[in-house]
Amino acid sequence: MVGKVYIVGAGPGNFELLTIKAYRLIREADVILYDRLVGEEIEDFLRSLKGKEIVYVGKERGERGEKRQQEINRLMKRYADEGKTIVRLKGGDPGVFGRLMEEMEFLHRHSIPFEVVPGVSSVNGAPACSNISLTHPEKSFGFLVVSGRDSGRIKDLWKEGTLVILMGGCTAREVALNLMRSGVGPETDVAVIERGSFEDQRITFSTVKDLAGRENDFMSPALIVVGGVVGLSKKFHDF
CATH class of the missing domain: 3.40.1010.10 (Tetrapyrrole methylase, N-terminal domain)
Incomplete structure (x- = not known):
């Protein structure tokens, strides 16, 4: 066995x-x-x-x-x-x-x-233990994560990196439209993860273009993952 x-x-x-x-x-x-x-x-x-x-x-x-x-x-x-x-x-x-x-x-x-x-x-653990908040309503709407050896490629992150959008389920269509307006390719792979880690977790695989064209029926909480790693991960979904 x-x-x-x-x-x-x-x-x-x-x-x-x-x-x-x-x-x-x-x-x-x-x-x-x-x-x-x-x-x-x-x-x-x-x-x-x-x-x-x-x-x-x-x-x-x-x-x-x-x-x-x-x-x-x-x-x-x-x-x-x-x-x-x-x-x-x-x-x-x-x-x-x-x-x-x-x-x-x-x-x-x-x-x-x-x-x-x-x-x-x-x-997030090290900053939190140091009393540093990574986001703030007025000072920081998000953060990037890169390794030290790739710190010189920050400008390329949206092309070759992974984008995670929190609390995006109820506005997924608008999020997808904003991504395309920002230069993200319409065929870029996307996963919407609803109630991540719960027993009733659900994952919807799509592309930016398809997500922009569908009605929103995602449960909260939901987050959106955008990038090449999504396409690589599809085969593990039912494994």
Whole structure:
């Protein structure tokens, strides 16, 4: 019987910022493959667990990410083939600079069941712990997220990046029209996620053009994701 992989976000490092689900899955897992940036407090917790295989798979400075990822993939498949429950523990949130798509692609290709468990990202976690609000009614209507190595490409973000629009369900048609007016291509992939993380979560895949031409019947809360990653993610929807 094939095991299952849980790709879990560990949060920004503080043990108490682990989600309840992440904590439960770590306690229930047979194997934990953890990254370098999960934080010292969480590493200490992992070492205190009994009867589990705890494997460090973090990429060190100067190491080629592709080579390390191949080893991680090999381990996930090996343990899944043994019928084990695996927690693939990543720092922050798996979907933010965490090679999430690569690991989902690998697991999907080998028909290994998986589930992604979000974590508190340092994107919002670190500023919040520093009493810094990323948005403000008068001073900031939104924020961009880029890695340090891509900081010189901010002007290209709307062309090659991902756009997340919060609270956009009830105005989705207007949002789509505004995107096209701003230069976003009409065939750009879009996903509207209604009641994300709830049992009745619903995802609608579309294009900017199609979204602009439909009536709004989305439940709140809803957010809109725009960009190339949406098209890549469609095949995982029913997996």
